[in-house]
Amino acid sequence: MPRPSRWDDVVAAAARVFSEKGFGGASLEDVANEVGMLKGSLYNYIKSKEDLLFAVVRPDAEELLTCARDLKRTDLPASEKVRQIALVHVEIIDRHLPYVSVYIQEIAGKGISQEWTDMDREYMTLVEQVFLEGVESGSFDPALDTRIAARSLIGALNWMTRWYEPGDPAQARAIAAQLSDIFLSGALARRRS
Amino acid sequence: MPRPSRWDDVVAAAARVFSEKGFGGASLEDVANEVGMLKGSLYNYIKSKEDLLFAVVRPDAEELLTCARDLKRTDLPASEKVRQIALVHVEIIDRHLPYVSVYIQEIAGKGISQEWTDMDREYMTLVEQVFLEGVESGSFDPALDTRIAARSLIGALNWMTRWYEPGDPAQARAIAAQLSDIFLSGALARRRS
């Protein structure tokens, strides 16, 4: 039974453990137990506990950011961009909930380091620019406070890590659609006429 | 729970320290330094570190819940109830950001104990019922998924603890208004007539 490097096992175990106990509350021994090795052995894979945190968190953070960057270069209407952002964000949560939970719980908005602060801010800015485009193109309400709209959308999406139960991509897409509807059209019934 | 001379100082210091370093990352020595006493002396006020966490968090959690309960008995229209919830929620964040941050970061949705799980769920339910009322009364879109609407509103509000800078009640009210507008009417420009 060939057993290649267990790097992925290690990171996945860390994601599960950190997401359940928190980064501070989890010990490397917890992680090692989850992989099935001793805590000392982890140091064949990492240089420090923080290393592991970043390894858990980086791929999805980068994927999300990349998607947002790509979307920006598109010439979809703003409303469609909102829908796309929600969709991608929700899908990543559905596929990688433990990893994303750790990011949101331990890194987002914590000012851990310049690098992460920058990523946070860039994503935030990209989303805000979508709303800005919508206002400037006249398709969004000119009274819209884009700063608040963007932060609220991201907040609503991130908060999903506290209640969403992953495993059903169709449901994930439905949630993304509903959330987009709310942010685009609101809860109020449209007066027909 | 004794309330001698410096009880409030102790809790306020704990709120600040926990909110900055996290409950797990903060040591009781940090808290004691912030109050200006030695860590051993804290035990004249508390029985354990967890005690302090709950003391930090309980008053505002209860206030918010009480407001939501009171609102329920009201016969305001659903849209107005949404506005009220957002307003109260934002105002508590504005007035007690460190306390609320700790609640959201350390307790909300963590299943710490039955008591807190119940509080969480009750608040959630109360908000969801507002949206349900709106749908049933015909003032909200019949296609609205109330479960997602409620969770998204709460998520957007709670996420404020990561970016809001407190101290300006007028701005707090403005944010509440904007957020309510988005959740009620959406970002899209209304086609007049």
Next chain:
Amino acid sequence: MPRPSRWDDVVAAAARVFSEKGFGGASLEDVANEVGMLKGSLYNYIKSKEDLLFAVVRPDAEELLTCARDLKRTDLPASEKVRQIALVHVEIIDRHLPYVSVYIQEIAGKGISQEWTDMDREYMTLVEQVFLEGVESGSFDPALDTRIAARSLIGALNWMTRWYEPGDPAQARAIAAQLSDIFLSGALARRRS
């Protein structure tokens, strides 16, 4: 309701608490709770925790020693002196079990200080001398090892603090009689004639 000094309450409470939890395992707060005051208040009565230990233990230790000294000056036969020693020792245990327990558990043979070592040794010596008298007068077996006899008698008596349930003086006297019988005549049945 005139309430004189509560010195005796304090010492009695300490005896109970020390005897149950051990001197090291009991906190002054435990003692204070047992008396119904706060731990700080104890320092109106004592200068240190050790003070309290000695106060608990001294009166009975001195009484026992005095009785043994008095007995020595008597000209009772050795066998009667053995009976008397057992009787007094058992009676003190019956009347003051908690106090005596503390002495035996925390002080006897621990070399705490010269004073207590001396008391220990003197009592030991007095008992040994009784056996010596018996051997020299011919009434005790000349092969008797008085050192071992004395230590065993005292050991058997002191061990009572681990199993005796006080409150019945008659039973106490019966135990003393039985114990004396064993040490004087042994368990073996006497062949009559």
Next chain:
Amino acid sequence: MPRPSRWDDVVAAAARVFSEKGFGGASLEDVANEVGMLKGSLYNYIKSKEDLLFAVVRPDAEELLTCARDLKRTDLPASEKVRQIALVHVEIIDRHLPYVSVYIQEIAGKGISQEWTDMDREYMTLVEQVFLEGVESGSFDPALDTRIAARSLIGALNWMTRWYEPGDPAQARAIAAQLSDIFLSGALARRRS
């Protein structure tokens, strides 16, 4: 319970330290110093301080109990059983004084847990049954109170931990013989003829 390289050193050191300072009075740092490691390192061997106490104490407690059980199945005369019990008990004290001291000081008759209470009681009962056999077979005095006899014998033996200086097995055997003689024949000189 792991038995790596220095497990025996750790337990032996703990026995020495606990026996000298008491379990409560000894710190794990004391134990660690005695082995030559840091207190934190002890936790590679134990899970708690209490673990260490039990590890110190269990082997000899079990050995003594096993001997008493084995003796019971024998068909030696009661008097010989008394001699055997005394012998084994004294020999264990001679060989493992620090370990046994800890047992007697910290566990015997303290009701620490059901397990230990049971061991205490079983040994007590086995000894009492020996005296009972003697009485029923007619070789012991029919007036003998077996309950008191057994408790006194055990008390006298256990008390040895307070005065015996180990290291001379021959002397240990002599003490056992003397003690047995006393409990069997008493101190009084036999009237010849």
Next chain:
DNA sequence: AATGAATGAGCCTTCATTCAT
């Protein structure tokens, strides 16, 4: 005499990290 609060030292325990094997 009693109280509430504070002190400071010490203790058990945890844990990230290192390292020889």
Next chain:
DNA sequence: GATGAATGAAGGCTCATTCAT
């Protein structure tokens, strides 16, 4: 790559003691 052991630095908590009121 893995392991068992050791390290050293905290951290939560206890407690004897002090002291102003």
